């Protein structure tokens with residue numbers, strides 16, 4: 451660990467646990483930490499959760515995150531006594547430390563984590579986030595930042611509104627029949643909500659797991675309208691006959707379904723243009739649930755912490771740490787080193 455980790459009680463372990471204060475490990479298991487925080491339901495933030503559920507005093511998360519994990523990862527014992535559900539802004543006290551989850555604009559239920567230590571230090575972790583909808587954590591002694599798009603190459607400098615583009619692409623393609631949308635859990639549901647809010651009223655069809663994730667999103671306040679299972683007769687007929695509907699599938703099934711229909715893949719890993727053709731009837735749309743490089747810098751600038759640690763476990767944090775030091779004049783290190 452560099453001096454940042456030792457002096458400010460914030461760091462990232464070799465296994466990807468974001469360590470805050472004396473008690474808290476976020477997003478991976480750590481044998482020495484009695485509190486585990488799950489910032490959101492994506493798999494790279496659930497590392498060792500089964501062990502945490504067994505051995506930690508408490509496992510903290512939002513109710514939406516618990517429900518999403520329940521449908522995507524059904525075998526985990528989430529009803530064991532250690533799970534503690536927190537609202538955004540509701541403090542949890544443990545051994546002289548106070549842990550608070552604050553909203554992060556990423557997927558449903560996603561949180562930033564603030565720990566106020568017994569010595570009066572404020573140490574925090576962003577989790578995954580988009581800068582526009584995420585309130586900056588102010589007055590931190592140390593801030594751990596995600597680094598997914600932490601290199602100057604990863605900038606989305608498009609002039610177009612990607613949400614509007616998505617709506618117009620779907621509407622245009624619906625005239626020819628079914629439109630398949632491929633993406634990850636959480637983001638697919640965000641696309642559904644964008645389309646519904648733009649008055650796209652055709653049926654939404656989806657396989658079982660996407661369906662259950664959608665049910666959770668709706669139970670927690672997202673507006674997805676009616677949606678139907680691809681295995682039920684209505685959904686089957688719509689897809690078999692290529693009728694106007696939007697079919698939502700996980701990115702992993704892209705090579706297997708909807709091969710003869712219009713297809714839209716939503717991905718954050720696209721920086722050249724807002725939309726790019728990648729197949730005969732297939733387009734990639736640059737719709738991300740992460741900040742790009744400029745967004746990461748902007749967030750750190752707004753927070754203005756005393757020190758920064760970049761997550762060098764889930765992505766390459768070295769460049770981001772260097773750019774934060776150089777451009778913002780804030781000491782920053784990548785961890786684990």
Ligand SMILES: [Zn+2]
Pocket residue numbers: 490492556578
């Ligand atoms: Zn994520």
